[in-house]
Amino acid sequence: xxxxxSGDNGFSSNILRVVSNIAGVRSISPIxxxxxxxPDQQNEEALQVSFFTTAKAGLLLFGIQPDLDLIIRDxxxxxxxxxxxxxxNLEIILVENLANDNEIQVxxxxxxxxxxxxxxxxxxxxxxxxxxxxxxxxNFGVIxxxxxxxxFNRKDVFDQLDIMLQDxxxxxxxxxxxxxIQKRIGTDHAVTYPAGQGQRMSQMLSNYQIGLxxxxxxxxxxxxxxxxxxxxxxxxxRTYEYGMLRTIGMSKRxxxxxxxxxxxxxGLVGSLLGVAVGILGARGLASLMGNLLGTDLVGTMNVPxxxxxxxxxxxxxxxxxxxxxxxxxxxxxxxxxxxxxRGLKKEGFFSKWGGLIGAALLxxxxxxxxxxxxxxxxxxxxxxxxxxLMFTGVTLIIPATLQWWQKATQTIMxxxxxxxxxxxxxxxxxxxxxxxxxxxxxxxxVAMILIVRAMTSSxxxxxxxxxxxxxxxxxYVSSSVPLRSELxxxxxxxxxxxxxxxxxxxxxxLQLPNNTQENLTYMAVDPATYTRxxxxxxxxxxxxxxxxLSQLNAxxxxxxxxxxxxxxxxxxxxxxxxxxxxxxxSFDIGGVVVDxxxxxxxxxxNWQDMRRYFRANEVSTILIKVQDEQTISNVQSTxxxxxxxxxQLSIEANxxxxxxxxxxxxxxxIMFDMMAVLAVIVASLGIVNTLTMNVMxxxxxxxxxxxxxxTQQQVRxxxxxxxxxxxxxxxxxxxxFGIFLxxxxxxxxxxxxxxxxxxxIPIAGIITGLIVSLVISQLAAxxxxxxxxxxxxxxxxxxx
Amino acid sequence: xxxxxxxxxxxxxxAGILALSISNEAxxxxxxxxxxxxxxxxx
Numbered sequence: 001x002x003x004x005x006s007g008d009n010g011f012s013s014n015i016l017r018v019v020s021n022i023a024g025v026r027s028i029s030p031i032x033x034x035x036x037x038x039p040d041q042q043n044e045e046a047l048q049v050s051f052f053t054t055a056k057a058g059l060l061l062f063g064i065q066p067d068l069d070l071i072i073r074d075x076x077x078x079x080x081x082x083x084x085x086x087x088x089n090l091e092i093i094l095v096e097n098l099a100n101d102n103e104i105q106v107x108x109x110x111x112x113x114x115x116x117x118x119x120x121x122x123x124x125x126x127x128x129x130x131x132x133x134x135x136x137x138x139n140f141g142v143i144x145x146x147x148x149x150x151x152f153n154r155k156d157v158f159d160q161l162d163i164m165l166q167d168x169x170x171x172x173x174x175x176x177x178x179x180x181i182q183k184r185i186g187t188d189h190a191v192t193y194p195a196g197q198g199q200r201m202s203q204m205l206s207n208y209q210i211g212l213x214x215x216x217x218x219x220x221x222x223x224x225x226x227x228x229x230x231x232x233x234x235x236x237x238r239t240y241e242y243g244m245l246r247t248i249g250m251s252k253r254x255x256x257x258x259x260x261x262x263x264x265x266x267g268l269v270g271s272l273l274g275v276a277v278g279i280l281g282a283r284g285l286a287s288l289m290g291n292l293l294g295t296d297l298v299g300t301m302n303v304p305x306x307x308x309x310x311x312x313x314x315x316x317x318x319x320x321x322x323x324x325x326x327x328x329x330x331x332x333x334x335x336x337x338x339x340x341x342r343g344l345k346k347e348g349f350f351s352k353w354g355g356l357i358g359a360a361l362l363x364x365x366x367x368x369x370x371x372x373x374x375x376x377x378x379x380x381x382x383x384x385x386x387x388x389l390m391f392t393g394v395t396l397i398i399p400a401t402l403q404w405w406q407k408a409t410q411t412i413m414x415x416x417x418x419x420x421x422x423x424x425x426x427x428x429x430x431x432x433x434x435x436x437x438x439x440x441x442x443x444x445x446v447a448m449i450l451i452v453r454a455m456t457s458s459x460x461x462x463x464x465x466x467x468x469x470x471x472x473x474x475x476y477v478s479s480s481v482p483l484r485s486e487l488x489x490x491x492x493x494x495x496x497x498x499x500x501x502x503x504x505x506x507x508x509x510l511q512l513p514n515n516t517q518e519n520l521t522y523m524a525v526d527p528a529t530y531t532r533x534x535x536x537x538x539x540x541x542x543x544x545x546x547x548x549l550s551q552l553n554a555x556x557x558x559x560x561x562x563x564x565x566x567x568x569x570x571x572x573x574x575x576x577x578x579x580x581x582x583x584x585x586s587f588d589i590g591g592v593v594v595d596x597x598x599x600x601x602x603x604x605x606n607w608q609d610m611r612r613y614f615r616a617n618e619v620s621t622i623l624i625k626v627q628d629e630q631t632i633s634n635v636q637s638t639x640x641x642x643x644x645x646x647x648q649l650s651i652e653a654n655x656x657x658x659x660x661x662x663x664x665x666x667x668x669x670i671m672f673d674m675m676a677v678l679a680v681i682v683a684s685l686g687i688v689n690t691l692t693m694n695v696m697x698x699x700x701x702x703x704x705x706x707x708x709x710x711t712q713q714q715v716r717x718x719x720x721x722x723x724x725x726x727x728x729x730x731x732x733x734x735x736x737f738g739i740f741l742x743x744x745x746x747x748x749x750x751x752x753x754x755x756x757x758x759x760x761i762p763i764a765g766i767i768t769g770l771i772v773s774l775v776i777s778q779l780a781a782x783x784x785x786x787x788x789x790x791x792x793x794x795x796x797x798x799x800x
Numbered sequence: 801x802x803x804x805x806x807x808x809x810x811x812x813x814x815a816g817i818l819a820l821s822i823s824n825e826a827x828x829x830x831x832x833x834x835x836x837x838x839x840x841x842x843x
Contacts, residue, residue, distance in 0.1 A: 270807040274814025281815055282822035307821035315814035682816035689808050 002161040002181070002189050009616070010157040015185055019161060022184060024169050024177055029072045031160040032063035032145060034152040035481075036112045037648070038102060058650075059098075059112065061141045063148020072162045073132050075142070080106035080125030088146035092121035095138045097129045113648050114151050115481055188581065190509075246335040256331035263323030264316070271315030278311065279303055281681070285674060355400020361393030369744060386744055394737055398439050398729065399432040405729050417721040420714040424721030431694060438690040439730045442777065445676075445683030446734025446769040447741055452676040453765025454742035456669040461760045463596060465537060467661060473501075473533045473623035474632050476652045477639065483619040483647060485607070488529070491622055494642070496635045498627045499532035501525065502619040504610060505597075509579040512568065517579070520564075521602040523595075524610035527553040533625040536604070537594040539565065543572060548591035555606050557590040563600025565592040576603065580613040680772055683730075687780035691723060695788045702788050703796020712789040719785035720778060727777025731770045738769065 002019065004011045016030055037058035062069075067085040075082060078096050092112075094104065104110055104123055111118045121143065129138045149155050169177055182191040242255050250258075365386045406425050413421035428435045477491065477500075485502045492500035504524040509517045527549055538545055539562040551557040560570045570576060575586045587605070595602050610616055626635050636651050643649055695702070702715060710718075739761070746759055 266807050267810060270810025271814045273807070274811040275818055277811055278815035278818030279822065282819040285819070303822055307818060311814045311818040311821065314817060315810055318813070319810055678816065678820050682812060682819075685812045686809070689812065 001163065001192050002185065003159065003192070004189060010154065010159045011189060013156045013158055015189065016158065016161060018185055019163065019181060022177075022181055024166050025181075026164045026166045027068055027071050028164075029068040029162040030065060030145060030158045031069075031162065032148040032152070032154050032157065033159045034061045034063065034148055034154065035059070036061060036114060036152070039111055039113055039118055039648075059139050059141060060135060061092075061112075061143050061148060062135075063143050063145040063152075063154075065145045069142075069162075072164055075132060076128040078126050078128050080123070082125055083142060083144055084124075088144045088150070090119065090121045090147060090151075091124045091144065093125045093127055093142040094123055095129050095133045095140050096126040097138050098140070099123065099126050113481060115153050116151070119151050187579075242331075243335050252331040256327045259323055259327035259331075260320065263319050263327070267316040267319030270319065271312050274315055275308060275312060281678070285678060285681075354396040358393045358396030358398075358400060361389045362397065365389040365393060366740075369740065369747075387741060390737065390740060394443065394733055395436060395440050398436045398733070402429055402432060402435065405725065409725055409728060413721050413725065416724070417717040418714070420710075420717035421721040421724075424718040425725055427718070427722050428725055431697075434690050434694060435726060438687050438726050439733065441683040441686035441690075442726060442730025442773050443734040443737055445680040445776070446731050446773045447738035448676045448679035449769045449772060450735060450738025450762065450765045451742050451745060452673055453762035453768070454739070454759060455745060456673075457760040457762045457765070458742075458746060458758060460669070462594070462758070464662075465594060467658060474626040474629065474654055475624040475636055475639070476650075476654055476657060477622040477624060478620065478650050479648050481648050483622070485526075485617065485619050487643065487647060488526075488619065488622045490643070491624060491639060492529070494635065494638055496627055496631045496638070498625040499529055500622055500624045501529035501533045502607070503530075503621045503623060504607070504616060504618060505620045506610060506614055506616055508603075508614070510603075511577040511579055511584055519601065520578075521597060522558075522578070522610065522614065523597065523602055523604045524607045524614075524616075525604060526607045530623075533623045536591070539592040539594050543591045545591075548572070551588065551590040552604070552606055555609050555612075557588045557606070558609075559591045559593045559595075559604040560589055561595040561597075561600045561602050562592055563596070564603065578603075578613075581615055582613070585613055680776065684776045684780045687723065687726070687777060688783065691719065691781055691784040692787070694722070695719065695784045698788075699791060699796050702791055703793050706791065706793045707797065715789040715791075716785040719788050720781050723777040723781030723785075724774070727774045730777070731773030734773060735766055735769055738765075 002011075002015065010032070013030070016028060019025060019028055035058055064083075065085070066083040070082070075093070077093075080093075083091050083093060092110065094110075099105070102110075106123055106126060108123050109120050110123060111120050113119075127133045127142075133140060143151075149157065163181070165174060165177055178191050182189075185191070238259075242259070245255055245258070246252075368386045368389070406429065410422065410425060413425045415421075417424060477487075483502075488500045488502040491497060502525075506522040506524065508520050508522040510520050511517060531549060536545070536549075536559065538548070548559070552559065558576060560576060564570055570589055570592070572589055572591050574589045576589055577584050577586050587603075587609075593604065595604065624635070624639075626632050632653055636653065639651055640649065644651070706712075706715065743759055
């Protein structure tokens with residue numbers, strides 16, 4: 001794919017001839033891209049916003065040579081026909097959804113804005129909104145190349161050449177050919193792979209991917225932990241049975257094999273069921289979230305074979321590993337000792353020393369977190385280790401601190417559940433490992449809620465600071481046709497307008513010291529008027545704003561975004577090298593500003609420099625500050641009446657644009673909430689499971705209590721109190737763990753993406769986490785409590 | 801009954817891992833689509 005290396009004005013069509021003569025080139029499709037609009041649409045949403053960028057609304061047209069373009073791109077015609085390759089008459093193909101929204105049918109004639117006034121096109125076909133039909137959010141159409149050049153004054157100019165090489169050119173030879181083409185056409189043009197189109201997108205998405213991977217890694221760890229705990233306990237419980245089997249003559253080897261065989265069978269069946277439930281669960285949740293968002297999430301949901309295989313392997317593997325040690329132990333134990341094991345109260349190693357080891361691990365992880373010995377580690381090794389240490393530390397500290405928790409909550413338990421609450425409170429100590437498992441499951445659920453909320457609040461806070469500063473004006477004026485900077489002066493003199501400033505966005509290439517390039521956006525502003533309308537948010541306190549602005553005003557100076565500063569180490573006073581149409585040029589860095597336009601890959605420069613070095617003079621947007629906020633709509637109407645039609649302007653109040661941006665932010669962040677919800681569901685199922693096991697094991701004991709006069713209600717309260725204490729422990733520990741993890745997570749993001757954000761403590765997340773842990777613990781205990789309460793006393797006493 | 805509960809634990813663990821992994825992919829696909837639909841002019 002060939003595009004102009006800098007500037008948005010395209011390149012000479014002579015390049016086509018040069019490239020055609022290069023051996024190995026099979027076909028070339030030239031493209032002219034033009035922005036236009038339906039005449040009655042120009043005042044609707046002036047800006048389309050995505051998370052990190054804004055773009056002009058309206059209709060994007062590709063002027064193509066139909067026969068050549070069909071070799072390269074797939075158009076799915078849903079109605080009518082494709083463009084006639086031989087005639088450059090005024091035919092147009094539109095995306096189906098766009099046509100439906102505007103009640104346009106095949107055969108209709110549509111009017112479109114052009115630099116020469118309105119032009120009428122005949123709609124000859126419709127294409128599906130997929131593949132190329134998704135371009136510009138589906139506001140997209142195709143016309144003949146010659147028509148585009150003629151109607152939109154782009155004679156002898158192309159914006160892009162798509163090249164297809166001959167079939168025999170594969171592998172490394174494609175790169176050789178790319179370099180050859182680049183050499184032949186010179187550095188004013190960029191030759192890139194089509195995949196390079198997605199480069200900016202993947203940069204934008206990398207932050208999300210890091211976040212989601214992080215949460216998945218935690219989920220994986222917790223899933224494995226859940227299985228390990230449950231199975232270890234089951235095997236330990238069965239030691240008595242194994243002793244019995246040894247007594248009646250089973251060999252050590254046979255006992256070990258039996259345990260392992262059991263585990264393989266359980267692991268296989270459990271994992272297969274888990275896969276089915278996992279798929280159904282994810283679909284159910286996606287459908288729920290899709291309904292909330294008003295989009296179809298289930299349709300986009302695939303079951304990744306890799307993940308399916310991985311979860312099966314983890315399920316089986318962890319079960320067998322969990323069974324291995326107890327199996328060997330079961331085989332080695334003498335029959336007498338095994339039969340007596342129930343009566344033994346011998347403390348295990350971890351019960352005795354777990355608290356100390358846990359505290360030490362927590363201390364080490366905290367030191368690592370504060371010290372952060374490898375701050376720029378892209379693999380995030382220290383961070384991962386800290387997470388692991390912290391998780392293990394918290395897990396080990398739970399049984400050791402159980403007595404402390406019991407004492408601290410005694411009064412509350414008595415008040416809420418009565419005397420049964422006190423019994424329940426003390427019961428937890430009798431199955432420390434099971435309590436640990438349940439509390440850990442809950443802890444992770446709460447921590448996930450907190451991490452998600454901390455992350456989204458931190459992100460949103462930074463974005464909001466920037467958006468509020470960046471969108472400091474009251475009105476946004478743009479057009480589907482190029483505007484001149486004089487219009488800003490004219491708008492500035494309208495009654496009620498305090499100031500108007502032009503802004504231009506230009507693609508430029510940053511030359512890095514290691515001889516590689518990075519695509520950036522150069523935002524050209526007029527500092528004098530820009531600061532009257534809005535302001536710059538300088539990163540760090542040491543910047544002298546006045547001095548920086550006067551440098552920018554003088555020219556030859558740019559402001560770099562904080563993202564670029566983090567990524568490439570740029571500081572105020574350094575120099576930055578940009579590729580201009582007349583060659584490489586150094587600019588002084590006057591300051592570092594908070595700016596997330598184009599995901600932070602942006603520099604701000606002087607309007608005069610843009611003219612001088614990039615030979616551009618168009619206005620992308622005009623920002624307007626209104627004298628009195630009450631008159632915004634009046635000023636909007638005045639501008640529309642005076643210049644709206646003449647310049648085909650779109651005028652929008654910035655409150656409306658901001659609202660759309662914030663809605664988009666919420667939509668993007670709700671995906672993270674979905675993962676937290678899943679973690680809570682897993683945690684609550686874990687609690688139901690462990691509580692049921694608890695009740696089952698104590699069937700005889702509960703029967704005894706009932707026999708000596710405990711009422712059904714008291715039994716119910718006892719079980720609910722046990723769950724309540726676990727809820728308190730899981731909730732509070734989860735909050736602490738979650739805050740620490742959020743901090744580690746943000747460190748990790750900075751190291752991996754060069755995008756630094758400060759942690760915002762999510763108050764709403766903390767409250768939600770606490771409520772969820774308490775409510776979930778009680779809801780999960782309802783069924784086990786009912787089971788315990790309705791136990792048949794005689795059957796229970798006979799239970800073994 | 802104990803076996804069933806152990807199996808249930810394994811099931812929950814595996815289901816949790818898989819469901820989160822699936823929704824991770826779906827979230828990524830959805831956000832990718834959000835960006836694709838919002839970027840006006842693919843570079």
